[in-house]
Amino acid sequence: MAGGKTRRRARRRKPGGLILHVNSGLSPEKKLLVRGGIILALVATVIAVFWFDREGLKDNLDDHISFSDILYFTAVTITTVGYGDIVPVTDTARLIDAFAVTPIRIFIWFIFLGTAYEFVVQKIVEDFRMSRIQQNLRDHVVLCGFGHSAMIAAREMIAKGHPDDAVVAIDVSEERVRAAADAGFIGLLGDATSEELLTLACVEKAKAVLVNTRRDDTNILVILTVRHLSSSTRIVASIRDEENIKLARLSGADLVVTPTRIGGYLLADAVASQHATPFLCDLMSAGGHMVMTERPAGPEDIGRTMAHVSSGVVVHVHSNGREIPFIDRERYVIREGDRLLMICPSSRHKPEPG
Incomplete structure (x- = not known):
């Protein structure tokens, strides 16, 4: 979460599933700068159009259209004030106003209204929604990294009786966060190494945190951050390289799972036995x-x-x-x-x- 700045955007996908978009990529300052640049470009376009077609405009005060008159007429036209002191009088000027300037005017108003909604109204509503979610989060499970293994783990927990609305999935991939929400979980889009994001996930009140990102070094950083936020939350980490197991335990993981080692054991058993591997898989599954x-x-x-x-x-x-x-x-x-x-x-x- 760059610079510790976040924007939250909530969207209901289905009953029980919620996507909370955290860190949308651009900071609020950059968003305002980009939108301000778009508005300035559109206003400049309108000024240029009116200036090159100034012969089609009439100033009812002095019958002369100066550049300052063009700036003034652009402002009152875009804001839809329309005092009537300067008006289009030719068919060309009226067509330009109707089919070129009006769409630009509408688009500028959409930018203004959308910005006001996103930075004021929506923030108030979503801050309230986030506080309600955080109040209800207790004894939940946080999945840091929502790949295929984490999806299987979440389904197994649900099959064993864990409520699906008490599962929080964190991932940097929006596609994976959507998959979590479609499954009925709470999805957080962002970097699981972020202290602010983990605080939003209420890891200090969680029953367990399952750390399963795509890289061991990221997993270890997540473990350190979670342990810094909570000394009692149970941390289960997936570590791929054997040399990183000790480091994960020293970082604060209560249990380290090595998928490559488990997979190797199952493969070895499958060589000498026809039924051992299927039995072990059946034993580990809630549906066995x-x-x-x-x-x-x-x-x-x-x-x-x-x-x-x-x-x-x-x-x-x-x-x-x-x-x-x-x-x-x-x-x-x-x-x-x-x-x-x-x-x-x-x-x-x-x-x-x-």
Whole structure:
């Protein structure tokens, strides 16, 4: 977000989806300068037209058309004041006013009205809308980078029960932000490394921030910025190069995912096994027959070994900083405060009673 200057523009795409355009490319000062230049060029065009056709104009005061009269007549014509002291009297002058000057006059008024709306009325409305959105954003998930992987992650979260209006997608590509809004999410168009943009996304109140831009160095900068804004928000980062994993963790990422490593494992399993890779993919998907879940140990689990938990297969236990592997399932007794990583039947595929 260059210079820390932003312009916000909201547009409803469908129920639940919202695009918030942040940093439209030109600062307000540059926009005003460009539009002022266009207006000056149009006014100069009208002055030139009237000057070269000054014989078709009549000054009712002194019957003489000077250059100052042309400037005056241009001003009153464009502003539609029309005092009547200078008037077109020939057919050519009237046709020029009707078919050349009138469209320019209308276009100039459109620029004035559009500028007033964009910089005054729309800003008031959208600032109010933004404040309402920020008030409702809590325990949401922020996706920094909304590529194909992030879209899949968002769909999986929704399938697992996360509300779609509590997902904020940030990307520099307007096409990807539109895709997020079409999916029912809140889309922010801008650079995810911007502290101001991340503040708009309320990362300090977020349940988690998923960092998945196209470059590792950008991901690390996003991690640093998010961690600067919030010391408690969970950060999950996607890192492509192995050498950057440690740097991402040192930057503040709570968990680092390496897509290339995961993809390599799945490819290797596919060589020796026909069914292992499809099962693992099914296990990771919310729509699969089996799902991987993590939950705290309940009263019914405490005092039992991992093997005797009845609600599913406990494959791993996190216990007060210790990691209990599956190989200890017959020996380890679950304690209060443990977190269980389990494989359970998906609710979509559970057989109905009777």
